[in-house]
Amino acid sequence: MDDTTINMEHSRLKTEDAAIYKAIKGEEKRQAEGLELIPSENYVSRAVLETLGSVLTNKYSEGYPGKRYYGGQEFTDDVENLARDRARKLFNCKYANVQPLSGAPANVAMFFALMKPGDTVLGMDLSHGGHLTHGSPATVMTKVFNFVRYGMKDLETGEIDYDALLKTAKKEKPKIILAGYSAYSRELDYEKFVEIGREVGAYTVADMAHVAGLIAGGSHKNPFDYGFDVITTTTHKTLRGPRGGMILVRNSEDLAKAVNKAVFPGLQGGPHMSQIAAKAVCFKEALSPSFKKYTKQILKNAKAMEKVFHARNIRMLAGGTSNHLILADVFGSLNVGGKDAQTVLDKVGITLNMNMIANDPRKPMDPSGIRFGTPAITTRGFGEKECARVAELIIDTLENMDDANTKKKIRYEIFELSKNFPIPDSFV
Numbered sequence: 015m016d017d018t019t020i021n022m023e024h025s026r027l028k029t030e031d032a033a034i035y036k037a038i039k040g041e042e043k044r045q046a047e048g049l050e051l052i053p054s055e056n057y058v059s060r061a062v063l064e065t066l067g068s069v070l071t072n073k074y075s076e077g078y079p080g081k082r083y084y085g086g087q088e089f090t091d092d093v094e095n096l097a098r099d100r101a102r103k104l105f106n107c108k109y110a111n112v113q114p115l116s117g118a119p120a121n122v123a124m125f126f127a128l129m130k131p132g133d134t135v136l137g138m139d140l141s142h143g144g145h146l147t148h149g150s151p152a153t154v155m156t157k158v159f160n161f162v163r164y165g166m167k168d169l170e171t172g173e174i175d176y177d178a179l180l181k182t183a184k185k186e187k188p189k190i191i192l193a194g195y196s197a198y199s200r201e202l203d204y205e206k207f208v209e210i211g212r213e214v215g216a217y218t219v220a221d222m223a224h225v226a227g228l229i230a231g232g233s234h235k236n237p238f239d240y241g242f243d244v245i246t247t248t249t250h251k252t253l254r255g256p257r258g259g260m261i262l263v264r265n266s267e268d269l270a271k272a273v274n275k276a277v278f279p280g281l282q283g284g285p286h287m288s289q290i291a292a293k294a295v296c297f298k299e300a301l302s303p304s305f306k307k308y309t310k311q312i313l314k315n316a317k318a319m320e321k322v323f324h325a326r327n328i329r330m331l332a333g334g335t336s337n338h339l340i341l342a343d344v345f346g347s348l349n350v351g352g353k354d355a356q357t358v359l360d361k362v363g364i365t366l367n368m369n370m371i372a373n374d375p376r377k378p379m380d381p382s383g384i385r386f387g388t389p390a391i392t393t394r395g396f397g398e399k400e401c402a403r404v405a406e407l408i409i410d411t412l413e414n415m416d417d418a419n420t421k422k423k424i425r426y427e428i429f430e431l432s433k434n435f436p437i438p439d440s441f442v
């Protein structure tokens with residue numbers, strides 16, 4: 015496909031490392047000719063890509079602007095200051111640390127900034143939509159801190175059990191109450207979290223990785239407006255920036271100092287300056303009026319998909335969506351396992367991921383659910399009409415798993431849709 019704007023020349027790489035060049039070209043084609051529905055993925059602008067490939071990658075800059083351990087920092091200081099200023103403006107807070115390499119290290123640094131080993135965190139249960147780093151026994155943090163879980167009261171509405179949360183908080187006396195998720199499709203009641211946090215003397219921290227863009231664009235509530243102390247995030251999901259993480263502090267200088275120390279030298283060495291510069295570019299894009307429009311459309315598009323799933327009687331966890339993602343129980347509704355669903359949809363050009371659902375009778379490597387969302391296809395220019403059609407095609411595929419002819423027709427339709435909505439290269 016020649017008309018895709020993510021097609022980059024890479025002429026030097028082509029002659030000097032043909033194997034990597036070939037893999038990149040393959041990935042470009044895969045991204046251009048199929049639909050990306052993994053809700054944590056997106057397409058960055060050409061400006062972000064160019065920044066990632068800049069000479070900033072050559073530089074070591076341990077420390078923070080004005081206080082580095084190596085010379086030659088006049089330009090890297092500018093870069094990091096710009097990234098921090100734009101982040102603070104975007105999320106309405108006093109302090110920003112833009113050095114975390116990604117979301118998991120951002121959470122690790124945040125834990126060490128706010129707690130001592132043995133302290134307790136109250137985090138959302140993974141099977142109710144929480145994140146691995148919020149206390150999954152598979153993570154090393156559970157050997158250092160004590161994680162206690164909370165979840166949904168009603169799986170069909172997604173309502174969080176705030177009474178149980180308060181009761182557990184009073185009993186467990188957590189240092190941190192963590193609000194945030196990676197497979198939950200509703201908005202959280204931040205006011206309630208802060209109320210409970212204040213009652214038991216815990217810090218309130220939001221991990222907004224999935225909804226950072228929705229918050230930046232004003233389409234979702236900002237936890238800081240309700241008194242949250244700290245926010246962690248990635249920058250590459252709805253925020254549509256480079257892979258990376260960030261920790262924001264609402265207004266406490268002491269907390270901001272603790273966060274800085276925990277990131278460097280506590281956890282990381284030299285910050286990745288090309289990533290930090292690319293974060294700054296993405297923040298500038300997210301501050302533009304068109305980004306607000308983009309995030310509103312993400313939500314409308316998810317609603318359009320929800321409508322089709324409702325109409326065709328496919329069970330959605332939490333009863334549907336109020337954000338950018340849907341978690342559908344395809345095993346319960348269509349007797350198709352999540353793994354098979356992911357594989358067959360990949361073949362017709364729709365990429366999404368299998369996912370555990372609450373009370374899942376199946377295993378993580380072949381769960382009952384699929385998780386999908388609208389950030390990337392909305393970047394591509396899809397509106398409600400196209401998203402509703404994609405939802406129909408997902409269900410058609412899963413209802414015709416063994417029908418080669420139907421799958422061939424669907425693959426062709428996806429190919430045509432992708433061609434008509436090339437990946438854009440600029441958002442300004």
Ligand code: DSN
Nearest residue numbers: 053054117145196197
């Ligand atoms: N892996 C990310 C996701 O897909 O939601 C979260 O870290």
